[in-house]
Amino acid sequence: MAHDSTDTDDALLARLRSGDEAAFVTLYRRRQAAIYRFAMHMSGSATAAEDITQEVFLALLRRECGYDSERGTLSGYLFGIARKLVLRNLERGRADVAIESDPEDAAMPELAVVDDPLLDLTRRESIEALRRAVLALPRRYREVVLLCDLEELDYADAAVVLDCPIGTVRSRMHRARALLFEKLSQDRNPRLAVGRLKPMRVAI
């Protein structure tokens, strides 16, 4: 049985659970890319992303998979599984992405910059710089940017995925954007990074 693109995720899930292979394929092809991208950018490993994507969709083959349409969307549920698997992967030390120390308590970066790198962010090299900046974000900020900005989940869905209040998602997004400004500014103006160093007295 063929499925068109108008079938909802929940309808496809119901059909795949009754053994409809086409429904499974349709659902997989609709959602796999976002899950794969999220896993890859969180884990920093294409191999890990493959494994995680596979395991996420295998979860759907289990009747007691835990999905509750009353609590959130199927997409959010899939991202939630992917996130747990990513965290497990990171805990095992298989991550290739260098996770920086979490500057949770650091002062808010100054957004005004000497040579504003953000005004040409649509240029190709700037997009690549932005990608690097996103990947260099601490995990808790990287995941909200990936989910909300790049995969376009709304804050409510992201809150379900991250298992936190929506206000936390909002504050992390605000903080993440501020960090992106800072990183992009430092890339363009190394002097700004120097300015963060503390002066010290040395003997000459």
Place this chain on the structure above:
Amino acid sequence: MTCVEFWNQTPDGGLEASPGSGHLAECAACGARWDRQQALRAGLKQLSAAMRAEEAPPRVEAGLLAAFRVQAGFDRRRGTSVSWVHSWWAPSLTWASAAAATVALAVVLMHGLHPVPASIAPLSAPHRIASPAVESASVPADQVDEDAYGPDSDFIPVPNATRIEPNEDLNVVRVETTRSAMMALGIPVDAANAADTVLADVVLGSDGMARAVRLVPNGDGSLLEE
């Protein structure tokens, strides 16, 4: 309106504010900050668009499809043998547990556990993932030969299964099921232990059909039935 009031009233970094109006028209600093927010938003949209081409390689879908077919195949088998099932526990046969009856078929054919051949290493720890009941991974055909599932190995050929061709693309799927699922195939199992789970690896041919199976030891090294 002060700067603080403006930013408090424009969540998400002021992305919903209107340029050239209200506070933004009066405050150059906030106007510049708002411009940067807009630039960042545009950049993230472009980055999102640039990432759209990234997706899982086709082998992931192939592996998942193979796993799905194992379950679907079992459903069909269960449908033909449902008359074997005692009415009192038939409703408890879930789709998930039924999915692994192919494994149960393998279990009943097993004569005992043999060392795992190096050619097919275990895919993962049985409970490596939290929720999925099935795990799968591609295994190059040249790593799975007749000996790997012959009578002297731990892989047992499935009765009436198609012979594995030398260059056939094979998948090994790990399945978790309950003992009760075996009863659907007429395997004598103590109903008191019907909820106990077992793990097994199923070798799937390129057509997604099971070719051979082997039982995976439980975490404590024990097996289902001797």
